[in-house]
Each structure stands twice: as structure tokens, then as C-alpha cells.
Amino acid sequence: DVKVTQSSRYLVKRTGEKVFLECVQDMDHENMFWYRQDPGLGLRLIYFSYDVKMKEKGDIPEGYSVSREKKERFSLILESASTNQTSMYLCASSLSGGRAFFGQGTRLTVV
């Protein structure tokens, strides 16, 4: 069964901490994406990557960075967590022009 796995379902971090969210896919997909999901705002694209060591900014990249050292792994980094980054974070992968496969999500709370 194809899978996108996010490292944590729930995380609680303190303001100012550096936070790493990890995502691994086992489908050999070129494309990987990070979204955040907030009530009333829908899914908003943070960063995406179409290849190893490649990254593109999405609609809301401020306060975030990403790393893609291997094809199967795409990491989202919050350099200095703030309370307005409390959200549900979703990772997805896809082939070019294909359906997106999502992970189960990480609910991050910054206190």
C-alpha cells in the first residue's frame, strides 16, 4: 500500500524553538509538498519540491524553510516557532500531473 508518513501526529513546542517536521514517501514520486491547513483558510502551500535538492516557495513561505536531500524525504523547518504557526501541517507527494497522496498530518501547537 502506497504511503506518505509524517513523523508526528501531534507536537507541542515553545515559542522560539526550531522545529523539524519530517515526511517520507515510498512511491518514488518526484514531487513533494508542504501545506498548512487552518479553519476557514483551506490548504495553503508553504513550499514544494520537484526534485532532490530543489525547492520552490509556495504561497506562504515566510518563517519556514525546507530540505530535500533524498528523493523520498522532504523536511519542513520552522526556524523560530511562533504562536501563529500553530496549525495542521500536511505533507503530500505526487507524480507530475497526478493525484496527490497526503500524509496523516501533524497538528502543531506553539505555546
Next chain:
Amino acid sequence: TQLLEQSPQFLSIQEGENLTVYCNSSSVFSSLQWYRQEPGEGPVLLVTVVTGGEVKKLKRLTFQFGDARKDSSLHITAAQPGDTGLYLCAGDSSGNTPLVFGKGTRLSVIA
């Protein structure tokens, strides 16, 4: 910037009723995808429509792609409590660009 407008944002209905969710844009898409998301999980693909005017059925769910490939609808017949969830439409512009997501329709079917 391409936008997908979904309506209604919220829908609460009794078991057995019919409903329609709409997804509209001023942009043309090469395909339109519909996802369902249950609480605490990532979205899961229901269907992809590709051809203008295409109609696809998935049990009690009927999906239609507009002739001009700018809009789509999801019709549920005789809704069941198991249909409860967040329904998201997503447009694919082709080429190597990320999907454009609507903000979603939160459906609650009451027994």
C-alpha cells in the same frame, strides 16, 4: 493567481437528503480532482475528471466537470452519516505547477 471557489462552506443535512457542492473558477484546468478528508487525517482522492462535460459516478456520488473545464460539481444522493467530512476540490493546470485547492465544504450528515 488561480482560484477555486467552493460553495457552500458548511452544509448540515439529515440522512437521506440530497446535496450538491460546487467548485468554480475563472481559469481553465486540465483536470479537476475531488478529495474527502476525515477529522485527524489527510485528504484522500475520490475522483479525477479530465474531459469537459465528463460525468463520473462513485456509488451515490456523482461528479461533473463543466464543458469549459472551469467548474465542477459533486452531487450526493441519499446522504449517509458516513459521508460526513471535508470535501475539497483541486485543479490541475498541467505542466509542473502545484494543484490549486478550494477551501473546502464541511458536510455533516445527521442520522
